[in-house]
Amino acid sequence: MPALEVVHAACPHDCPDTCAIAVTVDGAGPNRRAIKVEGDAGHMDTAGFLCAKVSKYLERVYDPKRLQYPMRRVGEKGAGRFARISWDEAIAEIADRWKALIAKYGPQCILPYSYAGTMGLVQGQGLDRRFFHRMGASLLARTICATAGAAGYKATIGASIGIEARHFAEAKLILIWGSNPVTSNVHLWRYILEAKRRGARVITIDPYRTRTAAASDEHLAVIPGTDAALALGLMRVIVDEGLYDSDYVARYTLGFEALRERLQAYPPAEVAPVVGLDVETIVRLARMYAQTQPAAIRINYGLQRHAGGGMAVRTIACLPALVGAWRHPAGGILLSTSGTFPLNYAALERPDWIPPGTRTINMTRLGEALTNRDEQGRPAGLDPPVMALYVYNSNPAAIAPDQCQVLAGLRREDLFTVVHEQFLTDTTDYADIVLPATTQLEHMDVVKPYGHLSLMFNEPAIPPLGESRSNSEVFRQLAQAMGYTDPELQASDEDLIRAILDVRHPWMEGITFERLRAEGYVRLNVPTPFAPFAEGGFFTPSGKCEFYSETLARQGIDPLPTYIPPRENVLSNQALAARYPLALISPPAHNFLNSTFVNQDSLRRVEKEPLVVLHPADAAPRAITDGCLVRVFNDRGAFCVRAQVSDRIRRGVAYAPGIWWAKLSPDGRNVNAVTGQALTDLGAGATFYDVLVDVEPLRTPLQKA
Ligand SMILES: Nc1nc2c(c(=O)[nH]1)N[C@H]1C(S)=C(S)[C@@H](COP(=O)(O)OP(=O)(O)OC[C@H]3O[C@@H](n4cnc5c(=O)[nH]c(N)nc54)[C@H](O)[C@@H]3O)O[C@H]1N2
Numbered sequence: 001m002p003a004l005e006v007v008h009a010a011c012p013h014d015c016p017d018t019c020a021i022a023v024t025v026d027g028a029g030p031n032r033r034a035i036k037v038e039g040d041a042g043h044m045d046t047a048g049f050l051c052a053k054v055s056k057y058l059e060r061v062y063d064p065k066r067l068q069y070p071m072r073r074v075g076e077k078g079a080g081r082f083a084r085i086s087w088d089e090a091i092a093e094i095a096d097r098w099k100a101l102i103a104k105y106g107p108q109c110i111l112p113y114s115y116a117g118t119m120g121l122v123q124g125q126g127l128d129r130r131f132f133h134r135m136g137a138s139l140l141a142r143t144i145c146a147t148a149g150a151a152g153y154k155a156t157i158g159a160s161i162g163i164e165a166r167h168f169a170e171a172k173l174i175l176i177w178g179s180n181p182v183t184s185n186v187h188l189w190r191y192i193l194e195a196k197r198r199g200a201r202v203i204t205i206d207p208y209r210t211r212t213a214a215a216s217d218e219h220l221a222v223i224p225g226t227d228a229a230l231a232l233g234l235m236r237v238i239v240d241e242g243l244y245d246s247d248y249v250a251r252y253t254l255g256f257e258a259l260r261e262r263l264q265a266y267p268p269a270e271v272a273p274v275v276g277l278d279v280e281t282i283v284r285l286a287r288m289y290a291q292t293q294p295a296a297i298r299i300n301y302g303l304q305r306h307a308g309g310g311m312a313v314r315t316i317a318c319l320p321a322l323v324g325a326w327r328h329p330a331g332g333i334l335l336s337t338s339g340t341f342p343l344n345y346a347a348l349e350r351p352d353w354i355p356p357g358t359r360t361i362n363m364t365r366l367g368e369a370l371t372n373r374d375e376q377g378r379p380a381g382l383d384p385p386v387m388a389l390y391v392y393n394s395n396p397a398a399i400a401p402d403q404c405q406v407l408a409g410l411r412r413e414d415l416f417t418v419v420h421e422q423f424l425t426d427t428t429d430y431a432d433i434v435l436p437a438t439t440q441l442e443h444m445d446v447v448k449p450y451g452h453l454s455l456m457f458n459e460p461a462i463p464p465l466g467e468s469r470s471n472s473e474v475f476r477q478l479a480q481a482m483g484y485t486d487p488e489l490q491a492s493d494e495d496l497i498r499a500i501l502d503v504r505h506p507w508m509e510g511i512t513f514e515r516l517r518a519e520g521y522v523r524l525n526v527p528t529p530f531a532p533f534a535e536g537g538f539f540t541p542s543g544k545c546e547f548y549s550e551t552l553a554r555q556g557i558d559p560l561p562t563y564i565p566p567r568e569n570v571l572s573n574q575a576l577a578a579r580y581p582l583a584l585i586s587p588p589a590h591n592f593l594n595s596t597f598v599n600q601d602s603l604r605r606v607e608k609e610p611l612v613v614l615h616p617a618d619a620a621p622r623a624i625t626d627g628c629l630v631r632v633f634n635d636r637g638a639f640c641v642r643a644q645v646s647d648r649i650r651r652g653v654a655y656a657p658g659i660w661w662a663k664l665s666p667d668g669r670n671v672n673a674v675t676g677q678a679l680t681d682l683g684a685g686a687t688f689y690d691v692l693v694d695v696e697p698l699r700t701p702l703q704k705a
Pocket residue numbers: 014015016145177178179180181183184185205206207208210222223224225226227300301302303304306585587588589590591592593594595658659689
């Protein structure tokens with residue numbers, strides 16, 4: 001019997017933690033099997049444990065429902081009926097259809113659609129980018145998650161760089177702001193618990209009493225989308241009471257006087273009703289924040305899924321400089337660490353191949369792009385129209401906003417849709433051709449985390465299951481079939497990793513392919529302890545923390561922090577609120593990762609079924625009782641779920657954790673039936689949590705859509 005072998009892997013999921021995984025494998029050749037996945041104890045930040053989801057990764061890899069061979073549609077679109085075909089047939093058919101469409105409409109009629117099914121750089125943004133750039137296909141703006149916050153953070157700080165996760169353990173005050181680390185960043189939570197043990201105070205700002213909020217010292221249940229107003233109110237108190245760090249402000253910030261002026265518009269008494277907290281709480285929080293050092297803020301993407309999401313992140317990101325929190329490694333703010341990695345994306349993706357003038361389609365507006373109609377039904381004027389869609393690393397039929405319009409687009413008979421997937425998802429149901437994809441155990445990759453500072457190597461542990469192929473392998477074959485002879489389109493996965501690492505930067509010194517592969521993960525050569533802005537050195541044009549941003553001014557955007565109310569909110573849109581009085585948010589479920597894992601029986605059993613949580617005071621007048629089936633609706637659509645009546649949610653807000661597969665939901669629709677395609681102020685991002693709805697008990701028998 002051959003000895004067991006342990007292989008270095010890295011979690012591919014869209015989660016800040018990017019855990020180091022040790023995979024135990026048994027056997028050799030085609031019979032090689034993975035028999036255990038566990039956290040790699042050698043990695044400091046991920047600490048040898050995996051979350052509830054990925055500790056069950058082998059169930060996913062060996063799930064009998066895994067796609068094993070290519071298929072062609074035999075039923076109508078949406079029915080999900082397919083017949084097996086060979087890879088040769090599949091690739092030839094795709095290339096023939098694309099060539100014919102390109103001849104008639106030009107290459108921009110082809111739209112790639114992908115997001116973060118895998119965060120691996122090779123399988124997520126390597127040959128796919130090269131291939132579609134070479135083709136001249138429409139570009140996709142990948143805005144569905146984080147662009148608003150990234151743009152807002154950039155305006156203030158200059159780059160996605162912040163407190164290193166491990167330093168949270170040394171903070172004395174931690175604000176967890178629009179973030180639920182117990183669920184979505186559990187390895188940071190470990191450091192926060194350590195800080196708590198050492199006496200830190202932890203305050204969570206969230207409309208819902210999440211697991212994180214419940215385990216915090218204090219929970220402030222704000223009204224969704226109002227965080228910028230809260231941050232401005234806090235700054236007003238800090239400045240009025242002279243609690244700011246005048247030395248840090250003078251040396252390392254830009255625009256303090258203009259900010260001081262702006263704060264005149266945000267006295268706590270006016271902020272309080274907007275954010276739904278009382279004046280005393282705002283004043284107390286401001287004093288505590290300014291007077292407790294080091295103070296760490298963890299913001300995440302939850303609070304930027306609103307009309308003013310970019311400005312909200314920009315505004316909150318001003319706080320640490322105002323009080324000089326950055327002086328200490330455990331002081332400051334963390335949104336994402338991704339800007340700390342100076343990788344060679346240009347070599348990986350070859351943006352220089354994009355034909356000049358190529359259009360960009362915003363993935364958040366997929367419904368509009370596929371139907372060539374805007375949300376009001378007017379012609380959207382896309383010329384050429386989108387005639388072919390190639391989906392990989394994403395499940396847009398479940399995760400994209402304005403589901404009714406997305407599905408109307410996917411149902412088009414004249415749209416040629418290819419979906420490369422591990423499972424038969426909501427999206428594959430609309431595919432003309434389905435291709436089987438490998439999982440993380442079956443392909444090579446390097447993953448760049450956004451919650452810590454190590455680059456992670458993923459060694460293939462087992463051969464591909466059935467006939468499944470990795471994303472990069474499929475693009476190599478498509479390139480051949482399309483007659484694209486560029487050697488760059490036949491690059492191996494190893495070549496691609498070497499291209500990414502080909503940079504000269506002190507933080508990357510000594511980080512080679514060989515070393516990554518041998519060690520499994522390597523921390524960037526950043527100074528230790530990492531206190532990036534202790535003495536200024538921000539990545540903004542001025543090198544300072546920019547309270548005033550000339551860059552924004554030049555784009556015609558307010559150069560100062562400001563509060564942009566949600567589009568759909570009881571104060572800012574009273575006409576709509578009269579018909580749909582409840583603000584709906586749909587953050588991550590604990591046991592799913594976006595729509596991934598919803599079809600994994602053991603995890604779905606824990607989540608039980610899709611639900612909406614309502615406050616007792618909102619449920620009672622609607623005759624909604626705990627456990628009854630309800631219909632959640634607005635002008636865009638409706639979906640049916642079970643109601644949970646609980647004071648965990650603040651009054652006036654409904655909470656529907658996502659992202660269930662529509663076909664595994666009571667009426668064949670999920671929460672994205674009511675979300676919209678409107679974009680954020682900065683970064684053109686999605687506004688998933690900027691939604692008004694009403695909820696009613698289900699009166700008619702359920703019907704599957
Ligand atoms: N278990 C699990 N982990 C995940 C995911 C998952 O689906 N499941 N998804 C992954 C992905 S793709 C991402 S982007 C991250 C997201 O991670 P987070 O950004 O942490 O995710 P959200 O849950 O969207 O937002 C966090 C909290 O913000 C609250 N919130 C919503 N709107 C507002 C607001 O306006 N103001 C304030 N203060 N709070 C608000 C929500 O109630 C939620 O508890 O998580 C990743 N990790």
